Amino acid sequence: MLEPAFSSLPAGVPLVGSAILGAIVGSFLGAALERLPSGRSIVSGRSACDGCGKALTVVELVPVLSWLVQAGRCRTCGSRIGGWQLACELGGAGIGVASLPLARDGLALAAMLLGWQLLLLALLDLRHLWLPRLLVGWLAASGLLVAFARARVTDDAGVIGTALAGACWVMQCCG
Known part of the structure; x- marks a missing residue:
């Protein structure tokens, strides 16, 4: 399904593009990792240093590179920027790249989206022992x-798995 689109691109472009997209998503997941447990919005409000509160500039928000250039510290006050942010960005990039082989079956984007959701849940559990x-x-x-x-839910195991996932979803959202 997606194979023709990828095959027309120069070699390496899908790989680099998926890594960059993954790092950007990972940066957002890092913000969510910090904000969700304290009840803050993940979509409103500018990203700021946890130490001094200074709003981060566009240059300071470049995934992975800004963390490396700034040596994991705020440019204004020198406070440490936790390794969790870098882990989110690298994890997001890794998921983007690891999903590429599924492009032949038209599943790369789905794998990325599911992988990024799992990454956030795993890091929330690791850091805060919390699964919303x-x-x-x-x-x-x-x-x-x-x-x-x-349309892969045709065999008995697929139907049972889908039914169980649906039941878990209802219990999680309504329970």
């Missing part, structure tokens, strides 16, 4: 949508 019901529900719903969109 809503995010777990969204993951289950996303998996269901991918399964139905691909």
Whole structure:
């Protein structure tokens, strides 16, 4: 499905593009990792240093590179920028690249989206011992949508797995 689009691109472009997209998504996931447990919005409000509160500039928000150039510290106050942010950005890039082989089957984007959701949940669990019901529900719903969109739910195991995922989603969102 996506193979013709990728095959017309010069070698390496899908790889680099997926890594860059993944790092950008990973940067957003890093913000979510910090903001969600404290009840802050993940879509509104500018990114700022946790130490001095200074709003970050565009240059300071470049995934991976800004962390490396600044040696993991705020340019204004010198406060450490946790390694969690870098882990999110690198993890996001890794998921983007690892999903590319699925492009032949038209599943690369679906794999990226599911992988990024899993990354956020894994890091929330590792760092805060917290798995928000809503995010777990969204993951289950996303998996269901991918399964139905691909019409791969034809065997008994697929039907049972889909039914269980649907039940978990209902329990997570409504329980």
